[in-house]
Amino acid sequence: MTKRRLISKAARTALVLLVVLLAASIFSFSCTLAPSPPARPGDWGDSGKPPAGKQPELKAFFIDVGQGDSCLIIARTGDDREFTLLVDAGPGGAADEVVDFLKEVGVRKIDHLVFTHPHEDHIGGGKALLEAFEVGKVYMPRTTHTTEAYEELLLAIRSKGLTVTEARAGKVILEAKEFKAEFLGPAKSYEDLNDRSAVICVTFGERVLLFMGDAExxxxxxxxxxxxxxxxxxxxxxxxxxxxxxxxxxxxxSRPSIAVISVGPNPYGHPSKTVLDRLERAGVRVYRTDLHGTVEIVIRGDRLDVSTR
Ligand SMILES: [Zn+2]
Structure with missing residues (x-):
């Protein structure tokens, strides 16, 4: 073994140790699958209560981050509360775009920030978001991962004085009148990080939105x-x-009527023709961030409108 390889092995061991210690210091995992406590008033956004009588509304933005994921949900619920939920931060290369986009649509605080799993195309923009916005709660599935991107994210979470709440099936993020956001996955423990993705179900009135992360x-x-x-x-x-x-x-x-694929130029062949054909045969309307740019879905009463930007 050359000296250089010895050094890189030592550096790698140091990184593993550092990440494990960091994770242990900021993850507030519970060991049992006890029912989630109800949402507390502090879990809600404090970005200003809308005037009473405003119609409930949910906006979901599937942000064009190239090859990666970042979905923003802004909801005004039936009991006149407002909050923001961000599912993934996109890759590091799109961090500035995600920060700018959130500012452009008026986000001042990210009330709930979920990292579905620790791959760079989902967490790379996390540090920039944590630095740019006030953040309420951070959620991640329980994993061990030892990349520099993950270490950087854990350091950024710690330097904000935040801890991480475990994302797992059955845990409710928020519940309000005609609104619920909860984790459907991970339902089990997996070796594979994609399968360990946090999967989120958002219910708004009669409407249901599923955010699958990279679950396989x-x-x-x-x-x-x-x-x-x-x-x-x-x-x-x-x-x-x-x-x-x-x-x-x-x-x-799941019988979706609309599917959104968050994808950019990539060497993996995403999205696959098999999946596109499957969705087409099922009559699902498909939007792709690589072809349509950022996809915006607005739900008000019985209406669900899709637009692209
Ligand atoms: Zn991914």
Whole structure:
């Protein structure tokens, strides 16, 4: 073994140790699957209460971050409360775009920030977001991962004085009148980081939106077997449209009318023709951030409108 390889091995060991210690210091994981406590008033956004009588509204933005994921939800619920939920931060290369986009649509505080899993295309923009915005709560699935991007994220979370709440099936993020955001996954523990993705179900009145992270067929199957997958209106397709996700059975049960694929130029062949064909055969309207740019869905009363920008 050369001296250089010895040094890089030592550096790698140091990184592993540092990340493990960091994670231990900021993850506030509970060991049991006890029911989640109800949302407290402090969990809500304090960015100003809208005038009474304003119509409930949910906006979901599937931000064009190139190859990666970042979805912003801004909701005004039936009991006149407002909050923001951000699912993933996109890759580091798109960090400035995500920060600018959030500012452009008026976000001042990210009330709930979920990192579905520790791959760079989902967490790379996290540090910049944590530096640019006040953040309420941070959620991640329980994982061990030892990349520099993950270390940087954990350091940024710690330097904000925040801890991490475990994302796992059954945990409720927020519940309000005609609104609920909860985790459907991970339903089990997996070796594979994609399958360990936090999967989120947002219910708004009669409408249901599913955010799959990079969950693949095994995780989908486990959620189906557990009866966790509801009829959905909107599906943020798992793993950028990879053929390893979005099985025929998953589409048959979730029955989305709209699917959004967050994807950019990539060497992996995302989105796969198999998945696109499957969605088409099921009559699902597909939007892709690489073709349409940022996709915006607005739900008000019975209306659900899709636009692109
Ligand atoms: Zn990904």
């Amino acid at each position: 067929a095994q995780a989908e199957d486990d959620m189906l077997q557990a009866g966790l997958i509801p009829d959905a209106d909107v599906l943020k397709v798992g793993h950028h449209g990879s053929s390893s996700s979005t099985t025929g059975e998953f589409i048959r049960v």
